[in-house]
Amino acid sequence: MSVTLKDFYADWCGPCKTQDPILEELEEDWPDVDFEKVNVDEEQDVANEYQVRSLPTLVVENDDGVVERFVGVTQRDDLEDALQTAEA
Template sequence: MSVIELNNTNFQKTIEDNSIVIIDFWAPWCGPCVSFAPIFEAVANEHPDMVFAKVNTQVEQELANAFQIRGIPQLMVFRDNIMLYSESGALPQNALEELVNQVKQLDMDAIRNEIAQGKHS
């Protein structure tokens, strides 16, 4: 699956309808964002079982504000409708691959139990 564009209309449905969603918040004027784009696309192509998406913060300011995006690029990872990761800064390809593999291997029952017990931030 190629990288999809998210907006106010399809954001929530994309998170709810897919097991794993990795989102790149970016802007066209951001040099690091533009440099990170081919890395994001390459990793997306290696993992067709996951959704890789982009949010143009210049166009989708309401989404950027809702998620308090202060630095871009910013990666956000959702699995089973739970946000597991949110960090700004471009990752090298090997680090993004490692993040993807870690997310795939998580025990989501344990994560849900931690959330229920107030241990997961």
């Protein structure tokens, strides 16, 4: 089962900068998860496809589709729970 965490962000987004260190830690601890950063200013079509309306938005996906989505700064525990669910 492949798992992806998509981080929808923008350079001007303050809360996105708060989210970054949490995601960087997760990326070190979850080597099997594919972490993708999606700049909504540059990739509006992808943001629209995922119906991103506010930032940051984090989407956890596996082979079956979207497992969980978070809007706003999300704590590590919540993200780890979603990753565990996605890998199951």
